[in-house]
Amino acid sequence: MLETVNKVFQTFGASVLVPIMIFVVALFLRVKPKTAMMSAFYAGVGLTGFGWIITMFTPVVTKIIKQMVNNTGIKLPVVDIGWQAGSLASFGSSVGLSFFVFGLIAELILFALGITKIFMASNLWNNFGFMIWGTLCFYVTHNFWLSLGLSFFMLLYALALAEIQADRWSDYYGVKNASVSSLHNIEQTVPAIILDPLWNLLGFNKVKMTPDYFKRKLGVFGEPTTLGALLGIIIGVLGNIRALGTLHAWGQILSFAIQLAAVMTIFPLVTGVFAKAFTPLAEEIDKHRENDGDAESTFEDLIQDKKRWFLGVDDGVGYGEPATIISGVILIPIMVIIAFILPGNKSLPIVDLISLPFMVESIVAITKGNILKVIANGIVWFSLGLYAASWLGSVYTGAVSHYGVAIPAGIVLITSFNLMARPLNALIFAAFISQNPLWIGLAVLVYLILLYALRRYRPTIWQYLKRMSDKNAGYSGSNQKINY
Numbered sequence: 001m002l003e004t005v006n007k008v009f010q011t012f013g014a015s016v017l018v019p020i021m022i023f024v025v026a027l028f029l030r031v032k033p034k035t036a037m038m039s040a041f042y043a044g045v046g047l048t049g050f051g052w053i054i055t056m057f058t059p060v061v062t063k064i065i066k067q068m069v070n071n072t073g074i075k076l077p078v079v080d081i082g083w084q085a086g087s088l089a090s091f092g093s094s095v096g097l098s099f100f101v102f103g104l105i106a107e108l109i110l111f112a113l114g115i116t117k118i119f120m121a122s123n124l125w126n127n128f129g130f131m132i133w134g135t136l137c138f139y140v141t142h143n144f145w146l147s148l149g150l151s152f153f154m155l156l157y158a159l160a161l162a163e164i165q166a167d168r169w170s171d172y173y174g175v176k177n178a179s180v181s182s183l184h185n186i187e188q189t190v191p192a193i194i195l196d197p198l199w200n201l202l203g204f205n206k207v208k209m210t211p212d213y214f215k216r217k218l219g220v221f222g223e224p225t226t227l228g229a230l231l232g233i234i235i236g237v238l239g240n241i242r243a244l245g246t247l248h249a250w251g252q253i254l255s256f257a258i259q260l261a262a263v264m265t266i267f268p269l270v271t272g273v274f275a276k277a278f279t280p281l282a283e284e285i286d287k288h289r290e291n292d293g294d295a296e297s298t299f300e301d302l303i304q305d306k307k308r309w310f311l312g313v314d315d316g317v318g319y320g321e322p323a324t325i326i327s328g329v330i331l332i333p334i335m336v337i338i339a340f341i342l343p344g345n346k347s348l349p350i351v352d353l354i355s356l357p358f359m360v361e362s363i364v365a366i367t368k369g370n371i372l373k374v375i376a377n378g379i380v381w382f383s384l385g386l387y388a389a390s391w392l393g394s395v396y397t398g399a400v401s402h403y404g405v406a407i408p409a410g411i412v413l414i415t416s417f418n419l420m421a422r423p424l425n426a427l428i429f430a431a432f433i434s435q436n437p438l439w440i441g442l443a444v445l446v447y448l449i450l451l452y453a454l455r456r457y458r459p460t461i462w463q464y465l466k467r468m469s470d471k472n473a474g475y476s477g478s479n480q481k482i483n484y
Contacts, residue, residue: 015051018314019044021124022277025311031280039277046274047125050316053270057263058082058354064239064256065336065350071241074340078393080417082351083184085405086396090131092403095138099131099151106152111309115451116159118166118181123312129183130154132419133429136392139399140433150432154425157447158183160454165189165362166310167303167462168469172365173318178278181312185358187424191381192366196468199373208473209371211322224322228264231329232257238333264325271320278313303462315358323369328357330371331378335417338383346390352417359418366465368472385421392420392429 019040026036090096104127107120134151138144158181165186166179180186199205211224236253243249318324332353339348359382360374367373389396393413400414401407407414420426431439454461 015044015047018047018125019277021121022281025119025121026281029281035280039280042273043277046270046277046316047314049270049273050319053263053266054354057259058351060256060259061332061354062351064235064252065332065353067239068241068333068336069348069350071239072340076339076346076348078347078390078413078415080348080350080352080389081414083355083416083418085400085414086132086416086419087128088405089400089403090128090135092405093131093135093138093399095134095144095147095151096128096131098148099134100127102148103127103130103151103155106155110156110159115156116163117309118159118162118179118312119309120155120159120162120181120312123181123314126182126184126314129419130158133183133425135403136395136399137429137432139402140395141435143435146432146435150429153432153443153447154183154428157428157450158186160447160450161186161189162312163310163454163458164461165192165366165465168465169318169362169365170310171466172368172469173321173361175275175278175313175317176283177308177310178313178317179310180315180318180361182315183425184419184422185315186362187422188360188362188377188381189366190424191377192363193465193468195377195380196367196373199376200471204372204376205370205472207370207372210369210473211326211371212369213473224264224268224326225261227326228261228329229257231326232260235260235333260329264329267325268320268322271317274314275317278311278317281311303459303466315361318361318364319357321364321369323371323374324361324364325357327360327364327371327374327378330375331356331360331382334375334379335382335386338379339386342383342386344390345386346393346413347386347415347417347421349386349389349417349421352419355418366469368469370472373472381423382417382421384423385417388423388426389415389417389420392426396420 022043023036023040026039027033031039091100104121104124110116111119111121130151133154134147137150138147141147162179162181169179170176214227215223233253233256236256237244239256240249240253335349335353335356339345356378360378363374363377367377393415396415397407397413415421428443431443434440
């Protein structure tokens with residue numbers, strides 16, 4: 001059975017299976033078949049568009065980053081080759097495939113029982129984020145049930161974090177009743193909340209580093225397209241710092257500037273198409289609320305509504321939002337430099353640097369698009385993540401190669417900056433592979449306390465996060481961010 005599931009998924013891929021899931025969910029929500037079909041098509045078109053852009057742009061970014069690395073002469077033994085290898089390995093293991101099948105059932109049960117208010121089943125594709133950690137655990141411990149339990153446990157806490165930031169994400173990105181929930185991009189909720197008082201103490205909340213401010217103050221130079229070109233020139237110069245006197249170098253620099261400007265321009269358009277897949281579903285949730293007598297709901301009504309629930313949507317929905325993509329691109333050279341100077345770090349981020357806009361979405365939403373705070377949070381959290389990726393280098397390399405993924409020639413150890421540079425995930429992984437009931441029990445206890453607080457104090461948590469968000473100078477609405 002598991003082999004059949006793997007063959008089906010590998011044959012059709014996310015761009016086919018995700019639209020099918022969207023279509024089924026839409027019909028379940030009583031969306032008209034015609035609208036449900038268009039939602040499914042928009043999902044497929046959006047995923048295909050993301051795939052095309054990232055597939056074309058990744059080699060370009062990778063080449064520039066490798067040149068930056070070569071210019072320094074610093075060699076780090078754990079090399080980031082992208083999340084795709086981890087995804088393939090997770091589908092090649094019995095633990096991973098078991099979770100793909102039974103995890104979907106668990107997601108439906110958790111939602112039906114009210115343990116979570118996130119309908120994760122609509123974000124089927126990102127289950128590989130849970131699968132890869134179970135796969136690594138099985139490679140280390142050879143304990144199938146412990147490893148499968150780890151994947152399920154990570155699902156539980158990811159859903160809790162997704163619900164905590166759901167109101168802020170939905171409000172900021174302008175997608176009603178939706179939240180990102182993928183494991184590899186949800187844990188940034190933690191630093192975004194914990195570190196915010198520190199940034200406010202330093203006055204970061206008063207700094208108007210937002211796309212809207214750039215537009216008003218810089219005019220054409222504040223447009224995402226122009227900012228993309230300027231950032232492209234800066235990154236291109238860093239990648240050609242030893243050859244700036246050559247025609248070839250400037251050809252590459254200016255070409256990269258245009259290519260990055262194109263990404264900054266086109267990605268929001270694709271994002272808009274992809275978001276259309278979820279709009280009818282979110283509107284249907286609102287209709288159900290109106291039918292229950294909650295029409296014209298205020299913010300206070302929404303946060304007090306115990307029946308309010310959210311669709312788990314793909315992170316691609318927010319990738320093209322200006323503050324998100326600008327913050328992510330700015331972090332690219334910063335994280336490369338940090339990788340070189342961070343004491344004890346062995347991990348070199350390369351291919352997954354293009355995923356940085358995905359990785360900062362929760363921070364962007366919680367900080368109301370304050371780019372300075374996003375960068376500050378990213379520096380702190382992803383620096384800790386580099387240590388996690390360094391520690392996991394040998395385990396990740398062994399598991400990926402064991403489950404059928406070829407390691408590039410000349411590379412000793414590999415990692416995925418997007419999947420493995422995860423401090424919180426790494427701590428939970430460490431607790432489970434210890435096979436010590438005390439550490440595993442402690443992890444479970446922390447989750448149960450978090451779940452209890454969320455179920456009992458969800459309105460209070462959301463009110464606090466809104467007040468925290470409103471302290472930031474910047475965007476006051478969502479209509480300028482993603483156009484549907």
